[in-house]
Structure formats: structure tokens, C-alpha cells
């Protein structure tokens with residue numbers, strides 16, 4: 001059921017949204033339905049929770065529970081129905097972000113976060129995860145060039161050492177599951193990364209089709 005479920009992960013500003021848009025076009029040109037979505041968010045309720053999660057300071061357990069509440073709604077009303085009708089789901093962040101941000105970067109208990117994840121996500125896990133690996137300074141420069149500071153959220157404002165811990169967290173997650181993760185050098189030009197993803201999607205699509 002999760003064969004066409006793909007997540008895109010990485011620190012803030014690493015280039016995920018840019019490549020999701022390209023992957024969407026690639027798949028749609030081949031006749032597939034694509035649902036491109038994001039976390040936290042992806043549903044009307046999830047987008048309201050996103051505002052709180054990204055802007056409001058809160059206790060660590062509250063944050064993890066709200067993120068997972070948004071995820072439960074997202075899975076029930078968007079992700080699972082899309083996968084069941086055969087659509088591809090391209091998700092801008094999923095459960096790995098919770099382990100990287102709330103776990104590795106904020107110091108949350110990884111075992112507890114994984115238990116919560118198991119309860120909420122069950123077996124609806126991405127079959128492929130593209131990790132956009134980029135230096136914290138390059139990502140910050142991209143964010144600064146791409147938008148006004150006033151639009152930044154609390155995670156982006158948490159500083160370079162926080163983003164560094166997020167990056168290391170993602171690298172640890174990728175090392176533990178090399179079959180699911182494909183680590184991309186997000187410092188390469190967009191067209192190069194797009195070609196790498198398209199090559200991978202072509203192989204991946206062939207496996208799904210048989």
C-alpha cells in the first residue's frame with residue numbers, strides 16, 4: 001500500500017519544495033495522479049495546527065502530540081485514500097522530521113517519539129525518502145535570499161546549532177535505513193538534483209509497476 005509514498009526531508013531551505021514540483025511534473029507526464037502535500041499540514045485542520053506548531057512556543061510533549069495529531073488527520077483524509085486509489089503521494093516532510101527536529105535537535109526521547117509514530121502511522125511509511133543534505137550556512141543563505149525574515153518560523157529562528165543538530169539527525173536516520181533513504185547533495189544545481197531524482201523514480205517506478 002505504501003509503494004507510491006515518497007517523502008522529501010532535510011533542513012529548512014535545502015530545496016525540497018523545488019524538487020517536489022519537478023517530480024510531480026515528471027510523474028504527471030507519465031499519466032499518474034500525484035498528490036503533493038506537506039507536514040505539518042496537508043488538511044484544513046492540519047494547516048490550522050501548523051500555524052500553532054510553527055509560531056507558538058510550547059512544551060516538547062505538546063509539540064510532538066500536535067504534530068502527530070496533524071499527521072493522523074493527514075493520513076486518514078489525504079494520504080491513505082490517495083494511496084488506496086493508486087495515486088503517488090509526494091510528501092514535503094513526514095515522520096523523519098519529527099525524529100530529527102523533536103528528537104535529535106530538541107533532545108526529545110527518541111524511543112517515545114518512535115512509539116507515538118508507530119501508533120499514529122502504523123504501516124503507512126514512505127517507500128522512498130529523498131534527503132536533501134546541505135550545509136546549514138548554505139541553507140540559511142538560500143532562505144535569506146528567498147524570503148523576508150518576518151516570514152520565518154520558530155524552527156528557522158532557532159539558530160545554526162539547532163539546524164546543525166537537525167542535519168546530523170537526518171544523516172543518522174539515513175545511515176540506519178540506507179534502503180529507504182537516498183541522500184542527495186543539495187548543494188548541486190537544481191537541474192542536476194532533478195536528474196538524479198528522475199533516474200531514481202524511473203527505477204523505482206519500474207519496480208512498482210511489476
Ligand SMILES: Nc1ncnc2c1ncn2[C@@H]1O[C@H](COP(=O)(O)OP(=O)(O)OP(=O)(O)O)[C@@H](O)[C@H]1O
Nearest residue numbers: 011012013014015016017018142146186188189190
Ligand atoms: N539546488 C539549488 N541550488 C540553489 N538554490 C536552490 C536549489 N534548490 C532550491 N533553491 C532555492 O533555495 C530556496 C529554498 O528552496 P525550497 O523552497 O525548495 O526549499 P525547502 O527545502 O522546501 O525549504 P523549507 O524547508 O524552508 O520549506 C528557494 O529560493 C529555491 O529557489
Ligand SMILES: Cc1cn([C@H]2C[C@H](O)[C@@H](COP(=O)(O)O)O2)c(=O)[nH]c1=O
Nearest residue numbers: 012039040067093094097098101155156
Ligand atoms: C513535519 C515536521 C516539521 N517540523 C518543522 C520543520 C520546519 O521547520 C517546519 C515546517 O516548515 P516547512 O517550511 O514546511 O519545511 O516544521 C518539525 O519540527 N517536526 C515535524 O515533524
